[in-house]
Structures are given as structure tokens and as C-alpha cells.
Amino acid sequence: MSNAFDFPGGIYPPERKQRSNQSALIEAPLPRWVTLPLQQHSGQAATPCVVVGDAVKVGSVIAKREGMISSNLHASISGTVSEVSATQICIDGDGQDEWLRLPPLAWRHVEPDALLERLNESGIVGLGGAGFPTHIKARVVERHAINTLVINAAECEPYITADDLTLRHHANEVLEGAQIIAKLCGAQHIVIGIEDNKPEAIGALKQALTNSQPIPVALTVIATRYPSGGERQLIKKLLDLNVPSDGLPADVGVLCHNPGTLLAVLHAVRNGQPLVSRVVTLTGEAITQPGNRWVRLGTSVRELLEQAGLNTPELHQVIQGGPMMGTPLLTLDTPVTKLTNCLIAATLEELPPPPAESPCIRCGECESVCPVALLPQQLHWYARAQDDTKLERYHLFNCIECGACSYVCPSHISLVVDYREAKSRIRLQRIEAVKAEHAKHRFEFRQARLAREEAEKQARKQARQAQQRRPTNTAAASGEKVDLRGLRIAHAAAKASVKKAEKTLARVAQEDPKQSLDDLEMQLATAQENLKAAELQLAQAREQQSSEESS
Amino acid sequence: MSMMHASGVKDAMTATAVPPTASLMRWVIAATMPGIATMSYFFGLGVISNVLLAAAFGIALEAAVLWLRKRPIRTALNDSSALLTGVLLGASLPPASPWWLIGVGMIAAIVVAKQLYGGLGHNPFNPAMVGYALLLVSFPTYMTLWAPPQELLPNGLWAQIAGTLPTTQLDSLSGATPLDAFKHKGDAVLASEFWATSPLPDGALTAWRWVALAWLAGGAVLLAKRIISWHIPIAMLGSLLLLATLFYLSDPSHFASPLFHLLTGATLFGAFFIATDPVSAATSQRGKLIYGAGIGALIIIIRTFGGYPDAVAFAVLLMNLCVPLLDLYSVPRPTGQQKALPGKPGEQP
Numbered sequence: 013m014s015n016a017f018d019f020p021g022g023i024y025p026p027e028r029k030q031r032s033n034q035s036a037l038i039e040a041p042l043p044r045w046v047t048l049p050l051q052q053h054s055g056q057a058a059t060p061c062v063v064v065g066d067a068v069k070v071g072s073v074i075a076k077r078e079g080m081i082s083s084n085l086h087a088s089i090s091g092t093v094s095e096v097s098a099t100q101i102c103i104d105g106d107g108q109d110e111w112l113r114l115p116p117l118a119w120r121h122v123e124p125d126a127l128l129e130r131l132n133e134s135g136i137v138g139l140g141g142a143g144f145p146t147h148i149k150a151r152v153v154e155r156h157a158i159n160t161l162v163i164n165a166a167e168c169e170p171y172i173t174a175d176d177l178t179l180r181h182h183a184n185e186v187l188e189g190a191q192i193i194a195k196l197c198g199a200q201h202i203v204i205g206i207e208d209n210k211p212e213a214i215g216a217l218k219q220a221l222t223n224s225q226p227i228p229v230a231l232t233v234i235a236t237r238y239p240s241g242g243e244r245q246l247i248k249k250l251l252d253l254n255v256p257s258d259g260l261p262a263d264v265g266v267l268c269h270n271p272g273t274l275l276a277v278l279h280a281v282r283n284g285q286p287l288v289s290r291v292v293t294l295t296g297e298a299i300t301q302p303g304n305r306w307v308r309l310g311t312s313v314r315e316l317l318e319q320a321g322l323n324t325p326e327l328h329q330v331i332q333g334g335p336m337m338g339t340p341l342l343t344l345d346t347p348v349t350k351l352t353n354c355l356i357a358a359t360l361e362e363l364p365p366p367p368a369e370s371p372c373i374r375c376g377e378c379e380s381v382c383p384v385a386l387l388p389q390q391l392h393w394y395a396r397a398q399d400d401t402k403l404e405r406y407h408l409f410n411c412i413e414c415g416a417c418s419y420v421c422p423s424h425i426s427l428v429v430d431y432r433e434a435k436s437r438i439r440l441q442r443i444e445a446v447k448a449e450h451a452k453h454r455f456e457f458r459q460a461r462l463a464r465e466e467a468e469k470q471a472r473k474q475a476r477q478a479q480q481r482r483p484t485n486t487a488a489a490s491g492e493k494v495d496l497r498g499l500r501i502a503h504a505a506a507k508a509s510v511k512k513a514e515k516t517l518a519r520v521a522q523e524d525p526k527q528s529l530d531d532l533e534m535q536l537a538t539a540q541e542n543l544k545a546a547e548l549q550l551a552q553a554r555e556q557q558s559s560e561e562s563s
Numbered sequence: 564m565s566m567m568h569a570s571g572v573k574d575a576m577t578a579t580a581v582p583p584t585a586s587l588m589r590w591v592i593a594a595t596m597p598g599i600a601t602m603s604y605f606f607g608l609g610v611i612s613n614v615l616l617a618a619a620f621g622i623a624l625e626a627a628v629l630w631l632r633k634r635p636i637r638t639a640l641n642d643s644s645a646l647l648t649g650v651l652l653g654a655s656l657p658p659a660s661p662w663w664l665i666g667v668g669m670i671a672a673i674v675v676a677k678q679l680y681g682g683l684g685h686n687p688f689n690p691a692m693v694g695y696a697l698l699l700v701s702f703p704t705y706m707t708l709w710a711p712p713q714e715l716l717p718n719g720l721w722a723q724i725a726g727t728l729p730t731t732q733l734d735s736l737s738g739a740t741p742l743d744a745f746k747h748k749g750d751a752v753l754a755s756e757f758w759a760t761s762p763l764p765d766g767a768l769t770a771w772r773w774v775a776l777a778w779l780a781g782g783a784v785l786l787a788k789r790i791i792s793w794h795i796p797i798a799m800l801g802s803l804l805l806l807a808t809l810f811y812l813s814d815p816s817h818f819a820s821p822l823f824h825l826l827t828g829a830t831l832f833g834a835f836f837i838a839t840d841p842v843s844a845a846t847s848q849r850g851k852l853i854y855g856a857g858i859g860a861l862i863i864i865i866r867t868f869g870g871y872p873d874a875v876a877f878a879v880l881l882m883n884l885c886v887p888l889l890d891l892y893s894v895p896r897p898t899g900q901q902k903a904l905p906g907k908p909g910e911q912p
Contacts (some may be wrong), residue, residue, distance in 0.1 A: 019898060025567055026574040145638065244899060257899040335567040364571040369586050370642055371684035375841040381849065385895040387847055410897045415565030421682075422584045423602065428565060 019245040021381040022237040023416045025170050025336070026332045027209060033173040033359050034304035037181045040292075042109055046088050046310025048074065050390035052350040053143040054229035055081030060101055069112040071286045074101050077132070083145045084135035088288040088308040100347075105309070114284035115550035119192045127196050127281065133278035135287045135350075140164065140270035141333060143351045146277065149269075150196050152262045158197040161227075162250060163190055163274065165206040165213065166234065168336030172354040174291045175271045177304040178214035179206075181221035182275050187229060188272030192281055194227045197267055202229040205250045207236040233243045238336065239414040243268045245383050257410045272353075291531030293346055294320045298327040314344035317357055328360040335363060336415040339346035366424040378417035378427065383549060384410050388417040388427050395430040400438050409432060428439040446531075453534045460541035467548035474552055478559065496557060499550045513539045576815050582790075588643040590790045591652055592717075594781035595836060599654055601777035608710065609659025614650050616662060620669035621649030628678040642685050651691040651836060655829060655876075656698070660776030664705055668694035677690035686881045689843045692876040700875065708870070709740050741768055742828045743872040745819055751815045767828070775826045775881045781837025791839040794848055799834045802824070806863040820844035824863065833858070833875035843883045852888075859884045 018090050035417055042369035051057040068074060068087035075085040087103055090110040095102035117130055131147035138144045152158065163186070165562055167175040179186060179387055190202050198509040200227070206214055215230055230335040244255045246268070253264040261268050272291055295302045300321030307316060312331065314322075330341045333354055348355075356363075378388035394402040408431060416429045521529060570583050582590065603610040625645035629636045652668050672694030680686045699706045741763055748757040783790045807821035824830060830838075840845065840859050845854040858878045867875030 020895075023569075025569075026572050028574070248898065254899045257897060259899075275909075331566055336565045338566070341565065358566075363566050364568075366568045367583065368638070370638070371682065373584055373587075373644075373684050373841050374844070374846050375584075375587070376846050376848070376851070379846065379895075380665045380792070383663065384897045384899075386897055387894060390890065390894075406894065407900060410900060418565040419567060420569050422570075422582060422587055424568065424570070424583065447891075496692055 017249050019240070019383050020385045021379075021383045021416060021463065023246075023419055024236075025238055027236070027417060028102065028134055028170045028172050028295075029176070029209065031297075032171065032293050032302045033176055033212075035176040035301075037291065037304045037306065040305040040311065040316060041309045042107070043105065043308055043311040044107070045091075045094070045102065045104050046308060047102050047347040048085055048088065048310040049084065049347065049349060050075050051082040051099070052085065052309070053137040053145055054544075055079065055083070055145065055315070055356045057099075058082055059086045060096045062093045062096065062101065064093055064096055067091075067455040068093060068103060069110045071112040072115075073133075073135075073286075073326050074103075075143075078137075081148055082211060083137050084133060084286070085113060086135055086286040086293055096560060110257055111285075114150075114280075114286070116284050117281045119195070123560050127192065128266045130281055130284075131277065133286070134276075136273065136280055137287070137350050138270060138277050139272035139276060139290055139350065139353065141351055141353055146193075147274060148414055149267065150193065152260070152267065153197045156262040156265050157265055158199045159205055159260065160201045160267070161190060161194045161197065161199040162247060162261075162266055162268045163204040163271060164243065164246055164268050165204055165210075166386075167210070167239035168207060168236070168238045168358040169336050169354075170238075171294050171295050171356050172334050173295075174304055174353045176213045176291045177293075177347050177479045178271050178291050179210070179273060180216050182222065183213070185278050186271045186274045187217075187220050187223075187225065187252060188267070188282075189276070189278035190229070191226055191531075192277055193274060195268070198453070199267065200553065202227055204229065204231045204248050205240075205246045206231070206233055207240060208233050209236045210285050222322075238416065239383055239412070241412060242383060242412050244412070257407070285328065285344060285539045288352060290348075290350065290352070292316070292352055293354040295354065296330075297359040297362045298323050298357035307352075309350060310347045311345050312344075313341065313348060313352075315354060317344065317355065320357075322357060326359050328358055328363070331358060331363070333355040336419065337413065350562040361364055369425050370423040372423055372425060375422060377422060381416040381420050382402060383385060383414060383416060384409060384412060392425060392427055392430060395434040398434070398437070400434070400441070403434055403438065408438070411435075436494050440500070450531050453538065457534055457538040459540065460538045460545065464541045464548070467545040467552070471548050471552050474555060478555070496550075496553050499546070503543075503546040503550045506539065506546040510536070510543050568636045582788075583643065585642045587646050587790055589686060589784065591790060591836065592643065592647050594784045594790070595650055595654060597781045598774060598778040598832060598836075599661070600649075602654065602658075605766075605774065609657075610654070613656050613658060614653035616647035616665050617653030617656070617669055618646050620666055621645040621673055624669055624673040628674055629682075630866055632678070632682075641684065642683060645673055647676075647679070648694075652694045654832070655691070656693050656807055657706065660705060660849065664702060667701075670694075670697045670748060671697040675864055681767060686842055687836060689840050691839060691840075692879045692883075695876045696880055699871070707740075711863045712752075739873065741771055741823075742829065742866065745823070746866070746872040749751065750817070754819070755816065769827075775831045777891050778831040778835060782831065785835060785839075786802065792848075792850070792851065794851035795838050795855035796834040797860075798852040799829070799838050799859040802859030803862055804832065804858040806858075806860055810863065810867060818867065824866065827888050828866075828873040829875040830862065831864075833879065837875060837879055838882075843879075843886065845886050845889040845893065846888065847893045847895055849895065849903045851891040853893060854882050854886065 050060065056079040056326065059078045061072045062068065062073045069090045072087045073084055074087050074093070077084050089103055089105040089107050091103050091105040093101060094104045114130065114133065117126060119127060128147050128150055131150060138146060165179060194202050204217060207553040214233055221229060221231060234240055234249055240249055243261060247255055247261055247266050251266065255261050256263055276287050277304050280287070289306050290309065291304055291306045293304050294316065299317055300323065302320065317330070330344060331338045332341050332352055333339060335356060338354070372389055372392055374389055376389065382388055390406050391403060391408055394406060396456060411431050413431065414426050421427060426553050489546050516537055517529060517532045520532060589622055598609060601613055622640060624638060626636050629639050649669060653665065654673055656665065672690040676688050676690040676693035677686045744763055745757065782796060786793060803824060804821045807824040810818040811820050840854060845851050861878035861881055862874045865871060865877055871877065
């Protein structure tokens with residue numbers, strides 16, 4: 013079963029998970045102070061709703077979501093707000109750890125709207141690393157029918173064991189959280205995808221599955237191979253479904269959630285506990301007590317690592333996330349956020365910097381490991397040449413930046429870095445192009461407005477003349493033949509373009525509510541101005557014709 | 564941003580990664596050893612002196628051009644690619660070839676075919692084969708005369724240094740390769756009659772077969788170590804055997820047998836050491852299959868209908884010409900993508 017379906021490519025890096033999966037999941041000591049960035053999720057940053065000096069409890073809302081894709085932020089310790097800036101809020105703890113919880117919800121009986129509102133209030137985002145707000149993800153059912161909820165417990169990156177330990181300790185609760193989300197989205201199946209290198213977690217899940225599950229749950233153990241935990245790769249592997257490259261899993265009726273997120277969902281619904289802490293893997297050769305901890309958001313990375321026995325002279329770099337897709341931290345004085353699933357305090361021998369780059373010899377090894385079946389070496393040439401047309405034709409934007417190509421490259425070329433640079437360059441150009449397009453539309457609107465005003469002026473003038481009844485003047489005007497037919501055609505065309513603009517606007521607003529509609533509104537206004545001008549001109553011409561006939 | 568690299572980890576569960584570029588080149592050089600050793604066993608020390616001389620030319624020329632181009636010499640020489648080109652060209656020349664012949668070949672290979680195009684990774688044509696083809700076209704006499712097996716040539720080595728042909732070789736056509744002999748048997752002579760006349764010196768056919776098998780052994784090592792992928796050799800040998808079999812079955816009295824095509828000439832050497840040069844080969848897996856199949860087919864066509872007895876160099880160079888086209892039209896379909904061909908301006912991603 014497990015090998016029935018497959019994605020292309022993939023690599024087998026050393027797992028190095030034993031270092032952090034030997035000890036139990038424990039609570040990290042309560043921090044004395046926390047720093048909470050306002051942007052801990054994808055989308056817009058939250059807006060602070062506290063001021064310096066406010067007393068807060070654990071779970072007090074300190075920043076509210078802003079705009080469509082955003083998420084609330086809560087105090088993770090009780091104490092006093094000591095700093096509110098444009099990017100972060102700091103809280104000094106009082107050591108009391110007093111909680112402010114929302115009322116518990118009986119999820120089997122409440123309305124979906126109440127559940128959605130609870131997820132929204134609780135500031136829950138995807139804890140696998142992307143940080144997409146969970147309540148927005150749940151609302152996908154408004155546009156797509158969801159058939160299957162996938163629990164992504166593959167955790168394919170080396171070092172990370174946060175999901176592994178979460179499942180060992182909380183398998184029942186994760187499954188209950190999955191039931192909540194599945195009910196909310198109308199999914200009829202739940203599938204757990206887990207790599208076979210986590211036997212204890214698999215055992216815990218099997219044990220938990222003996223309890224009754226209202227929506228049937230299937231446990232699928234897959235072979236360990238990086239990057240099987242990529243959303244698209246896992247869906248391919250579990251369900252043999254191809255997520256369209258310009259679409260989302262929802263397009264094939266699938267929703268993917270990380271076990272940690274599902275646990276947070278349950279805590280928010282059943283216990284009324286907002287997202288104030290998460291499981292973080294602390295690992296690497298430069299700490300003496302590796303393992304997984306429940307960490308309050310905003311805890312300093314330095315403090316956390318020092319509590320785990322950081323050996324500073326040995327430390328080469330700290331990586332946030334996994335060694336394949338994570339980022340090296342520039343400073344340890346940075347807080348744990350909703351996105352921090354793993355901190356690797358690595359020694360130099362453990363993760364040495366790659367040797368100097370040598371020329372690409374087109375060996376094609378990168379192609380054979382690419383899980384998306386791209387041609388990384390072709391992308392490399394085009395990225396270095398900044399040939400953006402070719403890059404897009406070779407599907408640069410399908411790249412999931414898993415780093416498998418960089419891992420195997422015999423010439424040590426930093427392929428993923430090149431791709432990221434190229435992607436951001438092309439994105440910037442697209443934004444510029446859109447801006448230019450908008451400017452063009454604004455100009456067209458102005459022209460249309462001026463034309464309409466001119467037409468109005470003419471109409472007024474004609475009306476005045478008609479009132480004064482000076483037929484001598486019409487003689488001059490009637491010298492030029494009135495092109496009534498042409499004006500009628502122009503009027504019909506203007507009417508049609510207004511209809512078209514209205515239709516486009518309605519369709520886009522329905523399909524993609526998060527897109528800004530200013531530009532389309534502008535185009536509609538332009539078409540309306542044109543229609544008005546055409547109407548006036550037509551009316552004017554008719555008037556003129558009738559007056560000619562009467563005279 | 565991947566902080567982990569295959570060459571930086573020693574605890575990988577499964578060794579799947581290829582070694583770094585420099586050791587990749589050295590592995591290929593090491594894998595030529597059985598072939599070179601077998602050749603020199605049958606054809607004399609002239610084979611080894613060829614290889615050494617060509618390798619020395621390769622390094623010297625690469626260093627000289629890098630110096631002219633103001634590029635770091637040491638790092639480029641460290642990748643051993645010039646050395647490899649020298650070894651490959653040296654191994655394809657008749658034993659104890661004159662020094663200037665080797666020099667001219669290496670200039671064509673390293674200076675013209677490789678460095679003028681931008682150095683390692685940028686050459687559209689296989690450098691060793693450019694050198695070989697140039698020599699074959701310009702100096703056919705020197706290039707088609709092979710010393711009979713088992714003649715270790717002390718005077719041959721002297722001739723190499725002096726830059727002349729060993730006199731023994733000029734005596735007769737006894738030095739022709741089996742492919743050459745078969746090619747020039749004439750249409751009137753049936754294959755069975757040709758073989759009945761024992762047209763080759765004693766042991767020549769056996770010698771060539773042993774050499775071919777030695778190249779096969781080296782190639783097997785490369786495949787096992789994942790230095791080369793199977794696509795090109797298998798596609799090339801497959802199409803070669805298929806086409807040779809078709810010809811042979813249509814008229815066994817005039818066309819050589821598939822086994823003859825496989826085990827004589829540079830077929831196996833070409834399949835594992837020449838066609839697999841990644842720089843000048845197609846890059847996608849589908850492209851590699853087409854590329855390999857094209858080489859195999861061209862070898863049979865040129866050997867059968869063309870003017871040259873062996874055809875690996877020309878077949879490889881002709882397929883090198885097709886690589887940009889193959890690369891354009893053999894792009895795999897990314898998962899989740901409806902259209903694949905970047906050659907056609909399709910939908911925007």
C-alpha cells in the first residue's frame with residue numbers, strides 16, 4: 013500500500029532524529045519576559061490593541077487581525093506590557109501565570125460559524141512552518157468541496173521531531189482536533205501520512221485509533237524519503253492526486269494539516285485556550301540536553317538554548333527550521349514564534365559549509381532528485397543569465413524550494429538560493445507591470461471623464477440654443493452631416509464594455525476575495541464615463557436631427 | 564536554503580549522492596584503467612605512452628589558456644577534467660602515435676572545443692571527440708594504422724618521440740582494425756568468404772574483444788558507483804544492437820553481425836566513457852535516452868554506409884549538435900502541471 017503511489021525524485025539525507033527524540037516532551041521553564049512579533053503568520057501583521065503599562069494575562073488579546081489574511085496575537089505570559097512598537101510587543105512577566113480562557117465549546121453540538129469564530133479568536137495558524145491562518149483555511153469549503161483531511165505527520169526533514177513527540181504524547185487529542193476540522197470542512201475521510209521512521213508515534217496512533225472515530229481515519233505509513241512531507245508530495249503519495257501547480261490541495265478536494273495545528277485547534281475549542289505556546293525541537297551537537305519542549309511564544313532563543321545546555325565555544329550556527337529548508341539565525345536574541353518548529357544548535361563539523369562552487373557539468377543528478385520533475389540545471393543556467401521568460405517556461409514557480417538539488421549537486425552550486433533570487437526578481441517585475449497597467453487605467457479614466465464633461469458642456473450649449481430658438485445658428489451646424497449611425501454604434505459598444513467590466517469585477521470578487529479590486533473598479537468607472545459621454549452625444553445628435561427636420 | 568550537503572555528511576542512511584565533480588572526474592579516469600591496461604597488454608606500451616603524453620598536453624594547455632583568460636588555474640586544474648580529456652583521447656589513438664599528432668589533437672580538444680567556449684561545463688561538443696575527429700580527417704594514414712597485437716615496440720616508442728610512423732606499420736595493411744578490414748572487403752566478397760581468408764593478424768579479433776570487455780568492466784564500475792546514469796549507455800547499445808540485428812537479418816552475407824559491432828571498434832568505450840560526458844549530452848532523462856539511441860543508430864549507419872570504418876566520434880559529435888533541440892523538447896512534465904513543452908509558448912505559470 014505504502015508504495016502504491018509515488019512522487020518523482022527525493023533524497024535520503026541522514027535523519028539525525030535520535031538526538032532529540034529520546035527524551036519526553038516537557039514544558040520549558042516559564043520565561044521572565046517575552047517578545048511577540050506582530051507578524052507570526054502569513055498575510056498582514058496584526059495591529060496592537062494594548063498600550064505600555066497594560067496588565068495582561070496568558071491568553072489576553074494584545075493585537076488584532078488586520079485585513080483578510082491575518083491572525084490575532086495573545087499574551088503568552090501574565091504580566092505588564094513593557095513595549096509596543098510597529099513590529100513587536102514586549103511583556104514583562106509577573107511569574108503568576110494567570111490565564112484568561114474563553115468558554116469551552118462542545119464542538120459536536122455547536123454551529124460551524126461558532127467554531128470558525130473560535131479559531132479566528134484563538135489566533136491559530138498552521139504550525140508546520142507556513143503559518144497560514146487556520147480559520148481562513150477552513151473557510152475554503154465556501155468555494156471547494158473537501159473530501160479528505162490529510163494529517164501531515166511525515167516530518168521528513170532531518171533533525172525535527174516535534175510532530176513525532178506531539179503524536180507520542182497526544183495522539184488522542186490530535187485525532188479529536190482532526191475530527192473538529194474534518195467536521196468543519198465536511199470531509200468524509202481522514203488520512204494520516206507518517207514516515208516509517210517514527211515507530212513510537214505510529215504505535216500511539218494505532219492505540220488511539222481503537223477509540224471510536226465519527227469520521228473514519230486511515231493510517232498510512234510511508235517509506236522515509238525527503239521531501240515526502242511536502243504537501244503536494246504527500247497528497248500524491250497517499251491519495252495519488254496531483255494538485256494543480258497553480259492551485260491548492262482544495263482543488264482536488266483535500267485539506268492538509270499538521271498534527272501540532274490540530275492539537276492547538278482542540279485546545280482552543282475544548283479548553284478555550286488560545287495559541288500561546290507550541291512544541292519546539294531543540295537539537296544539534298552544541299547543546300547537551302536536546303529534546304522537545306512546550307515553549308511559550310516570544311521566549312528568547314538564547315534563553316531556551318542556554319537552558320538546554322548550550323556549549324557556546326562549540327556553536328557554529330543556529331538554524332531555525334530543518335537543515336534543508338530552514339534559515340540560519342543571525343542573532344540568538346530573537347523570539348520563538350508560531351513558526352518555530354525546530355532550533356538546531358549546530359557545530360562546524362556537524363553541518364559544515366559547502367565547499368567552493370565549481371562549474372555545472374550538467375550531470376543531471378539534480379533532475380533525478382527533483383520531487384516536482386523540474387530541470388534544476390536548466391533553471392540554474394537561466395537564473396544566472398536572468399532569462400526570465402525561459403525561467404517561467406521551465407516552471408520556476410513550481411519549485412517548492414526543498415533543497416534536494418542543492419543537496420546532491422556535485423559542483424556544490426547553491427541552486428535554491430539562485431531560484432529564490434530569481435523568483436523575487438520576477439515577482440517584483442510583475443508588481444511593476446501591474447502598477448504600470450494601473451497607471452494606464454487611471455489615465456484612461458481621466459480621458460473618459462474629460463470627454464464626458466465636454467459632452468455635457470455641448471449638451472448644455474445646445475439646450476441653450478434651442479431655448480433661444482435661433483435657427484440661423486443651426487444652419488451652420490447642419491453644414492456637417494450628423495453621423496447618427498456611428499454614434500449609435502459607439503453607444504452600444506460603450507454599453508457592452510460597461511456590462512463586461514461589471515461582469516469581470518463580479519467574477520473576480522467571487523473567485524478571489526483577497527485580491528484588491530481597485531483597478532477593476534477604475535476600469536468599470538472608465539467604461540461608465542464613456543457610456544455617459546456616448547449617451548449625451550447621441551441625444552444631442554438626435555435633437556439636432558429632429559430640429560433640422562422640423563425647420 | 565539548504566545547510567546540509569551530501570558531501571558534508573558522513574552518516575547518510577543510503578549512499579545515493581554522486582561524489583563532488585572533481586572526484587567524479589577521477590572516478591572516470593580510474594575506470595579507464597582496465598581498458599588501457601588490456602589495450603597495452605595486446606598492443607604494447609605505446610598505448611600507455613599515448614595516454615601519458617595526451618594527459619600532459621591536456622594539463623599544460625588547460626593551464627596556459629586559463630592563464631591567458633586570467634582565471635584561477637589551480638582550482639580549475641583540480642577538477643581533473645583536462646586530465647580526463649587527455650586520457651580519453653590518448654586511449655583512442657593508435658599506439659605510439661607521433662607526439663605532434665597527440666599535441667594537435669589536444670589543442671583542438673582543450674583550446675578550441677573546451678576553453679574557447681568558456682571552459683568546463685560550457686562546451687557544446689565532446690572535447691576528446693573533437694580532437695579525434697580532427698585528427699581522423701586531417702591525418703587518415705596515421706589514424707587508421709594499428710600495430711598488430713603482441714608487438715611491443717621499443718623502436719615504436721622512439722618513433723613516437725621522433726614524430727614519425729613506426730616503420731613496421733607502414734609495411735602492410737596488417738595494422739588495420741577489424742572494422743576497417745571488414746569495411747574494405749568489397750561488395751563482391753561475401754562475409755563468410757571474407758572470414759575464411761583470415762583477413763586479420765593472429766589474435767587481432769580476440770584482442771579487440773578483450774579490450775571491449777575491459778571497457779565494459781570499467782563502465783560497470785561507473786554505473787555501480789552512480790558516476791554515470793544508465794540512460795545513455797543502455798539507449799545507445801540498445802539502438803545499436805537493434806539496428807545491427809535488423810541489417811544482419813536482412814542480409815547476413817553482407818552485413819556484420821550485431822556482436823561484431825558491439826565488440827569491435829570503440830562501441831563499448833564510447834557507450835560508457837564518451838557518450839556519457841554530461842556536459843555535451845542531453846540533460847533530461849528522456850533527452851538522454853533519445854541522445855543515446857541517436858548515437859547508436861548513427862554508428863551503425865556510418866559504419867555500414869559511410870566512408871569511415873568506425874563512427875563513434877562522428878556519431879557523438881552529430882548528436883552533440885542535436886542536444887539543444889533535445890533539451891528543448893524533452894522537458895519533463897512537472898507534477899501538477901498540465902503542459903510541459905517550453906518550446907511552445909504555452910500558458911503562463
